[in-house]
Amino acid sequence: MxxxxxxxxxxxxxxxxxxxxxxxxxxxxxxxxxxxxxxxxxxxxxxxxxxxxxxxxxxxxxxxxxxxxxxxxxxxxxxxxxxxxxxxxxxxxxxxxxxxxxxxxxxxxxxxxxxxxxxxxxxxxxxxxxxxxxxxxxEGWVVPRKPLHRTGKKVAVIGSGPAGLSAAAQLNSAGHLVTVFERADRIGGLLMYGIPNMKLEKHVVERRVKLLEEEGVVFKTGVEVGRQLPADQLKKEFDAIVLCMGATRPRDLPIAGRQLKGIHFAMEFLHANTKSLLDSELSNGQYITAKDKHVVVIGGGDTGNDCLGTSARHGCKSLTNLEIVPKSPEERAANNPWPQWPKTYKVDYGHAEAAAVFGHDPRLYSTTALEFVGNEAGHVKAIRISQVEAAPPFKPIAGTEREIPADLVLLAMGFLGPESPISEQLGVSLDERSNYKAEHGKFATNVPGVFAAGDCRRGQSLVVWAINEGRGVARAVDLHLMGKTDLTA
CATH class of the missing domain: 1.10.1060.10 (Alpha-helical ferredoxin)
Incomplete structure (x- = not known):
């Protein structure tokens, strides 16, 4: 050094x-x-x-x-x-x-x-x-780098999140003709509609997409493979198919009152907000507003935190975040030694914003929702909650029940795997967690010429893992098509 x-x-x-x-x-x-x-x-x-x-x-x-x-x-x-x-x-x-x-x-x-x-x-x-x-x-150092030659092989990448984009970038650099299909109206997957602007401004995503287009990657938006475009048609037109659709089936909370109005999955809330923001700076009203509402976010993690930050920007009346797990320690516990990821108490941007506006951290630890309470119009007005025991299965503690106000409830409890139409049409096998079954490093499904990578293969994870898998699947596909590969995973 x-x-x-x-x-x-x-x-x-x-x-x-x-x-x-x-x-x-x-x-x-x-x-x-x-x-x-x-x-x-x-x-x-x-x-x-x-x-x-x-x-x-x-x-x-x-x-x-x-x-x-x-x-x-x-x-x-x-x-x-x-x-x-x-x-x-x-x-x-x-x-x-x-x-x-x-x-x-x-x-x-x-x-x-x-x-x-x-x-x-x-x-x-x-x-x-x-x-x-x-x-x-x-400084202008990041410029399009077109491949020196083309192989003539055609690859379809389904999904334009970080896994799909990295797979497309690598496969294109190897000289293959890559087409990326995205069901939304903009390219980027969760980078575009799952992560709010204050964490990732969208011109940053669009700038990279433009570079990929200039390098030769073809993007097709508003096309949902498996519904609008039959999967069999792709098999006929392409030499390989890469599934990178993410894990988009949200985990629900089927407790009493779940049918009430005002209860939404977090991604409904975040996606609609970003789309309206990009389309009209929120002037079209095509989003779920938290303005002047008591907002309760159920579930922590990045998605829950993004819901907090978005609600604060709407001008909500209050913010509460229910977390079923106990509060993490300030320092590493004895069973969490270096170099493991430190499972310590952290304050993310949404927590800090809620604390600045309302005077306290919005998180209620070791707390679960027991029932959604509605008003005469069938809209949620409160949640009955309870403290829980500190270890799984987190049983409610008798005598700790109480009600908190809730005009808008956002469910941010993770995801259960990918949606299934394309896998059903192609005959792709699923693993025990309902993800597409494909071994890490090989990424090949049970269907010849069909590969899977990212959250749809490994389950909900980090952007950096999606890039890992996108690069890895590109190497596997290149090897499948050419018999050899110079790509690095």
């Missing part, structure tokens, strides 16, 4: 966020950029640890430890410290097709496995990654 003692000399620094009370007045990203000199100091904190765990990408205790796409983190940290930004961008793009996405929305398992993090705050990896790619675009 260029600065072997940097980790001793410099403390961890992250970009300042705009004030929560100010940023909820708009839909812009809330992080400010750091000065280049400060970024170089943060790169200097990378400590030449000898065996870097930050880019291992292994599964430990069911979660990623290190970067799932094996980003060459120590290398580009050193290059940033030295001021070699263009070279840092080249190293970053070797493993990551879309660092502008992961640098914004990834929870950074790399930082959880940073060796410096054993005794000190870890290196600011995520922010450096985002700064490298943003500088690359600002």
């Amino acid at each position: 260029g600065k072997p003692t940097g980790f001793k000399e410099f403390t961890r620094q992250v970009p300042e966020d705009r004030s929560p009370k100010l940023r909820i007045l708009d839909w812009n990203e809330f992080h400010d950029h750091m000065a280049e000199d400060d970024l170089r100091k943060q790169g200097a904190r990378c400590m030449d640890c000898g065996v870097p765990f930050c880019h291992t990408g292994q599964l430990m205790a069911g979660m990623a430890a290190g970067c799932p796409i094996n980003n060459l983190i120590p290398e580009w940290n050193d290059l940033v410290y030295r001021g070699h930004w263009h070279e840092a961008l080249d190293r970053l793009h070797k493993t990551n097709n879309f660092p502008e996405f992961t640098g914004r929305v990834c929870p950074a398992p790399c930082e959880g496995s940073c060796v410096l993090g054993i005794t000190n705050p870890p290196v600011t990896i995520k922010n450096i990654e985002c700064s490298i790619i943003d500088k690359g675009f600002e």
Whole structure:
């Protein structure tokens, strides 16, 4: 490393966020950029640890430890410290097709496995990654790279989320003719409609999609394969099919009162909001509004947090977030050692915004919903809740029941797997969790020429895992079509 003692000399620094009370007045990203000199100091904190765990990408205790796409983190940290930004961008793009996405929305398992993090705050990896790619675009270094030759092989990619886009990018770079089918009216999948603007502004997605188009990838929107377009037709027209539709079947909460109006799945809420925002800056009213409502979000995680931030921007009357699990400890527990992902208490942007507006963290831990209570018009007005025991199966504790007001309830409890029309038409086998059955690393389904990757194969997961799988399936498809491959997974 260029600065072997940097980790001793410099403390961890992250970009300042705009004030929560100010940023909820708009839909812009809330992080400010750091000065280049400060970024170089943060790169200097990378400590030449000898065996870097930050880019291992292994599964430990069911979660990623290190970067799932094996980003060459120590290398580009050193290059940033030295001021070699263009070279840092080249190293970053070797493993990551879309660092502008992961640098914004990834929870950074790399930082959880940073060796410096054993005794000190870890290196600011995520922010450096985002700064490298943003500088690359600002300087004009990120340009279309068309393949030198075409193989004549045609590949259909179903779904344009991070798995589909990374698969398309890699397959196109190998010279195949790639067509991406998306049922929504815009390309991007969850990057476009699942993640709100304040975390990922959509011009960032559209900029990358435009580059892929210039490189030769064909995008077709408003086409739902399996319904509008029969899957058999694709088999006739393409040499291979890659399924990257995500895990879009939401987990429901079938308790008393579920039929009441005002209870929605989180993605209904988030998708409609972003579409209306992009179409008309919310002037068309084609979204579920939280304005002047008591909002209750059931379920934590990124999706629940995004519901909090969106509701705050609508101008809700109150925000409550029910989490069935106990509050996480401030420090790692004994059964959660480094380099595992640290299961510690965290405050995300939506939590901070709710606290700034309403004066307290919106989360109620170890709490479950027992019943939705409605009014005379059949609309939800309250939820009967209860505290639960600290360990599964989280049984309700007698005597702790109470009611809280709720005019809008958002269910953010995860997803159960992909929707099935295309798999039924193609005859794709499912695994025990109802995902498309295909082995990681091979990605081939039971149907010859049909592959699966991303959340539809592994279940709901991180954007960075989707990119891992998209790159991996591209390598598998290239090998299937050509008998050999130079693509790196």
